[in-house]
Each structure stands twice: as C-alpha cells, then as structure tokens.
Amino acid sequence: MNYHELDPSAYGWELPAGWKLYAYEPGGEPAILKATYELTEGCVAVVEAHVHAPYNGPTRVTLLAESEDAANQSDGITTEMMRSVPLGEARKVITYWVNRIRSELSPESLPAPLPERISTPEDYARVASEYVRLVKSNERRPIEVMAQAWGVSKNTASSRLRRAREKGYLIQMEHSQNRLSAILSEKAEEILTRLNKEGC
Structure with missing residues (x-):
C-alpha cells in the first residue's frame, strides 16, 4: 500500500x-x-x-x-x-x-477525566462506562489505555475497575473469540442517564 x-x-x-x-x-x-x-x-x-x-x-x-x-x-x-x-x-x-x-x-477517543480519588457511585459508573466503551471498540489493552489517560499506574486503574465490578456497576462477561466482553449494570446505566440529563 x-x-x-x-x-x-x-x-x-x-x-x-x-x-x-x-x-x-x-x-x-x-x-x-x-x-x-x-x-x-x-x-x-x-x-x-x-x-x-x-x-x-x-x-x-x-x-x-x-x-x-x-x-x-x-x-x-x-x-x-x-x-x-x-x-x-x-x-x-x-x-x-x-x-x-x-x-x-482525537481527544474524544480517550477515557473521560476522573477525580484523583474515586469514591462516589458516579465515579464508579464512569469507570465502568469507560471500560465498556474501550472493550466495545476492540481495544485489547483497555486497562493500560485508562491508566495512561488518567495518569495513574496500571495497578491503580485495575483496582478502580475491580471495585466498580465488586460494587455492581460493571458486569464482566465470558470472553468471546478471545475478546474481552463487559456490560454496564442497570445501576450504572441509571446513574449515567441521570448525569447526561444534568449535563455532567
């Protein structure tokens, strides 16, 4: 080419x-x-x-x-x-x-900014949302992309994601054809819908 x-x-x-x-x-x-x-x-x-x-x-x-x-x-x-x-x-x-x-x-393709400390339901819903967005775009290293965009270590990004999953904001699916798969929980969807309406 x-x-x-x-x-x-x-x-x-x-x-x-x-x-x-x-x-x-x-x-x-x-x-x-x-x-x-x-x-x-x-x-x-x-x-x-x-x-x-x-x-x-x-x-x-x-x-x-x-x-x-x-x-x-x-x-x-x-x-x-x-x-x-x-x-x-x-x-x-x-x-x-x-x-x-x-x-x-292409700044719109990067994960949305997050506060330094992740503690609120809104924070965890955003973490889950960014992970799902990257996975759906076929990003094979979503945690590394998130870590780089947020200026944190891979371990910190992984820990945030794990807590979002444990708190019920993210549902990890079975791998499909060697690809990651995940969806947002209803709780996360409701929070994100509300934030969008509020313009947050």
Missing part, C-alpha cells in the same frame, strides 16, 4: 530519528508511524504501527536485504538478524506517539 508521508512539524511534533509519519491518503490525518533500523550493513528492519489499531505495538515488522551483496554476505535473512530487531525500543516510541497523536487529534 502506498502511504502518503506527512511533515510532523506541521503538527508541532518532532519524531525520534529514523521515524516517519504517514496518512492513508493525500490530505489525510496521521495514521501510520514507521521506522527503519539498520541491523547489519545493507540489511534493515522496517517497523510499522497504525495509530488507531486496538493495541500499542508494531503492526508489521519487515526485514529486508537491500542489496544482493548484503544478502550474499549474510546468506539471506538470519535468525540473528530477527533477534536483533529493537522491538522494545520501537514499542516505547510507538506507545508514546500513538497516545500523543490520539490525545491531540
């Missing part, structure tokens, strides 16, 4: 060295992050991530011997080359920039 390269500075961004930003079509929004890592002379790994994928990690990793000489010297792509792809480093870059791009260009 032919992506269209974008200038990150047009958005006030400066990507790390080696990383580029693309759209699916001319004039489109930032959608793809891509980096090229040189593994050995003439052999590279291209790491690609899609901004709106339901996970924060590479979507595709391609190893290339860019010349016949390079391929001959290494005898093609080797196991050692595959192991040398810096996926840990790439994942850190992707996680940071995917969340930054989403927050700046």
Whole structure:
C-alpha cells in the first residue's frame, strides 16, 4: 500500500530519528508511524504501527536485504538478524506517539477525566462506562489505555475497575473469540442517564 508521508512539524511534533509519519491518503490525518533500523550493513528492519489499531505495538515488522551483496554476505535473512530487531525500543516510541497523536487529534477517543480519588457511585459508573466503551471498540489493552489517560499506574486503574465490578456497576462477561466482553449494570446505566440529563 502506498502511504502518503506527512511533515510532523506541521503538527508541532518532532519524531525520534529514523521515524516517519504517514496518512492513508493525500490530505489525510496521521495514521501510520514507521521506522527503519539498520541491523547489519545493507540489511534493515522496517517497523510499522497504525495509530488507531486496538493495541500499542508494531503492526508489521519487515526485514529486508537491500542489496544482493548484503544478502550474499549474510546468506539471506538470519535468525540473528530477527533477534536483533529493537522491538522494545520501537514499542516505547510507538506507545508514546500513538497516545500523543490520539490525545491531540482525537481527544474524544480517550477515557473521560476522573477525580484523583474515586469514591462516589458516579465515579464508579464512569469507570465502568469507560471500560465498556474501550472493550466495545476492540481495544485489547483497555486497562493500560485508562491508566495512561488518567495518569495513574496500571495497578491503580485495575483496582478502580475491580471495585466498580465488586460494587455492581460493571458486569464482566465470558470472553468471546478471545475478546474481552463487559456490560454496564442497570445501576450504572441509571446513574449515567441521570448525569447526561444534568449535563455532567
């Protein structure tokens, strides 16, 4: 697929060295992050991530011997080359920039803000609501997304979610085809309906 390269500075961004930003079509929004890592002379790994994928990690990793000489010297792509792809480093870059791009260009897709301390029925209904929304959007790491958006640890976000479930605001369903599944309880639905009417 032919992506269209974008200038990150047009958005006030400066990507790390080696990383580029693309759209699916001319004039489109930032959608793809891509980096090229040189593994050995003439052999590279291209790491690609899609901004709106339901996970924060590479979507595709391609190893290339860019010349016949390079391929001959290494005898093609080797196991050692595959192991040398810096996926840990790439994942850190992707996680940071995917969340930054989403927050700046699609803030409506992020979990709603919450108070520092979660204690009221309204708070727990909102926690449950955000989890259900993320799960329904096929987000595979909803707790991590919530933690990052709220500026708390994954353990804290998980604890909030567990209490919302224990207090009867969230009903966790059986996993379906390896996907998370959850619904709001009637109690949570009633609270959220009231908050919407009150404009809260």
